Amino acid sequence: MVKSVDEYLSLLRKELAGSDAAVIQDALADAEEHLRTALAQALSGRPDMSEAEAVPPIVEKYGSPQEIAAAYRQMEARLPASLGRSSYAGHRSVFSRFFGVFADPRAWGALLYLFLSLAIGIVYFTWAVVGISLSLGLLVLIVGIPFAVLFLLSIRGIAFIEGRLVEALLGVRMPRRRMFSDDRTGFWTRIKNLFTQRITWTALAYCILRLGLGIVYFTVFVVLLGLSVYLIAMPITVWVLNMPAYIILGDTEYLATTWSIPFFFVLGVLLLPATMHLAKLVGRGHGALAKFMLVSKKD
Amino acid sequence: MWGNKKNVEETESADKKFQKELVSGVAALVLLTILDKATEPMYGYQIAKVIDGEAEDAAVLKQGALYPVLRSLESSGLLESRVEPSVSGPPRRYYRITEPGRTTLARWREMWNQMRTFVDTVMKGEGNGQER
Numbered sequence: 372m373v374k375s376v377d378e379y380l381s382l383l384r385k386e387l388a389g390s391d392a393a394v395i396q397d398a399l400a401d402a403e404e405h406l407r408t409a410l411a412q413a414l415s416g417r418p419d420m421s422e423a424e425a426v427p428p429i430v431e432k433y434g435s436p437q438e439i440a441a442a443y444r445q446m447e448a449r450l451p452a453s454l455g456r457s458s459y460a461g462h463r464s465v466f467s468r469f470f471g472v473f474a475d476p477r478a479w480g481a482l483l484y485l486f487l488s489l490a491i492g493i494v495y496f497t498w499a500v501v502g503i504s505l506s507l508g509l510l511v512l513i514v515g516i517p518f519a520v521l522f523l524l525s526i527r528g529i530a531f532i533e534g535r536l537v538e539a540l541l542g543v544r545m546p547r548r549r550m551f552s553d554d555r556t557g558f559w560t561r562i563k564n565l566f567t568q569r570i571t572w573t574a575l576a577y578c579i580l581r582l583g584l585g586i587v588y589f590t591v592f593v594v595l596l597g598l599s600v601y602l603i604a605m606p607i608t609v610w611v612l613n614m615p616a617y618i619i620l621g622d623t624e625y626l627a628t629t630w631s632i633p634f635f636f637v638l639g640v641l642l643l644p645a646t647m648h649l650a651k652l653v654g655r656g657h658g659a660l661a662k663f664m665l666v667s668k669k670d
Numbered sequence: 671m672w673g674n675k676k677n678v679e680e681t682e683s684a685d686k687k688f689q690k691e692l693v694s695g696v697a698a699l700v701l702l703t704i705l706d707k708a709t710e711p712m713y714g715y716q717i718a719k720v721i722d723g724e725a726e727d728a729a730v731l732k733q734g735a736l737y738p739v740l741r742s743l744e745s746s747g748l749l750e751s752r753v754e755p756s757v758s759g760p761p762r763r764y765y766r767i768t769e770p771g772r773t774t775l776a777r778w779r780e781m782w783n784q785m786r787t788f789v790d791t792v793m794k795g796e797g798n799g800q801e802r
Contacts, residue, residue: 400760401714401737407759408715432718434732445694446738 373430374423376406386440391447392666396546398443405433472647477542481654482647484540485588491536492585495529499578502526523565523575530574530665537665543658546666570667577664588653595646602639605632693731697739699782700731702748702767702775711752711764714740740765748774 373379380399387395406429413425433439472478502522509515534545565571601608608614609632616627616635627635704720705712712720717740718733740763743749748771755761767775 397741398738401741401763402734404713404760404762405715405718405733405737408713408756408762411759412715432733434734438732439734442732442735442738446742 372427373436374426376403376410376422376426379406379426379430379436382436383439386436387443390440390444391544392662393544393546394443394447396666398439402433402439406430409433469648470644472644472651475647475651477654478647478651480540480542482592482650484536484654484657485592485650488581488585489589490585492582495533495578496582498529499526499575503575520562520565523571526575526578527565527571529578530570533577533661534665537658537661541654541658541661543655543662545662568667570665573664577661580664584657588657592646592650595642595649599639599643599646602635602642605635605639693735696782697731697736698743699775699778701736701739701743702771702778705749705765705767706772706775708766711766713762713764715762717765743771747771 373382380403383402384395384399387398406426409429409432410422410425413429414420414422417425434442502525506515506519506522509518531546537543538545605616605627609616609627609629616632618625618627700721701717704717714733714737718736721731721733721736740749740751744751744765748768749765750768751763751765753761753763
């Protein structure tokens, strides 16, 4: 018999073990919202009633952890990811799969994310570094600790926002709600949790790491896209506009001859979809990294 | 022989399975109807209370099973939601029906009526067959 909301939540978490971390977080948030509201209602008229008395009928109505876990698993199986499944997958030829990437929203989303990642990386990095240095610097003063707490809270906020962005653009399932916290957990316990939970520190590391990754992503994809467009435009630049095309290898410059232009053009036509495929792949990899560093398995 | 324990258990689990299948189809219809009637966005517990108040046999629909349905309706664009902090306890997610949600509901209601008539007709027909 379940006697408290916390007990129910930990049972539900156990039942959901192995499910997507974000589903677990959503299910726990829903259950907590409902059970606490129902408990408050039940206790409001009856001050003599204890939580252990009030909870069993509420849980009976809400459904056992097994039933509820099954309901969420069923939903997750039916639910498409935010941008929908790639509509072009499967049955088509290698040719149309390769060029069909232009019709894949996931590839465009990933490309947009990778381009934005430099600017966003700079913001996260600056915020994290300024926050860390001020926190450490102020620790000798009395305001140091509250400042550090506020700073770490802001990092958790950034982790949530970044999660929404990753889900929208990369299609990786991330939490849709803030992590649940027991409202009866004491103020000091909450602060202690903030310092002891793995997720605070991995999220902080993510903010710093994000700049390095952002620079690499941005540079690689600007170069690849620029090169593709240049190669595709070569027939026009060379034949119509009469601009000479140079290829520089080491110290020697070669002038592209007229007969070689079609080859460069074909190369560009192949490079552009290849870049999109690479963006999709990198996006998936980054999504996995973000999930590992920003979503807590336990909490 | 029907009294032995194994058979009772089998009957119970078959009942449960049938009930679950019935409920999973109807839950979305019920939720859309309630949110369609509502004048203001509602959160999960409120919705559960409304269901409780309107139906005696609300126990067939576990309250906790409403939430995943709400989420899946939202992800298919029939509902929209926002989270608001509450005075006591964790923040609440308020749901509201969307325009596509309303048109879908109209269609689903029609389908539900057809299904109900169909099942009723078949059941009556079966009764007649036995009498003959």
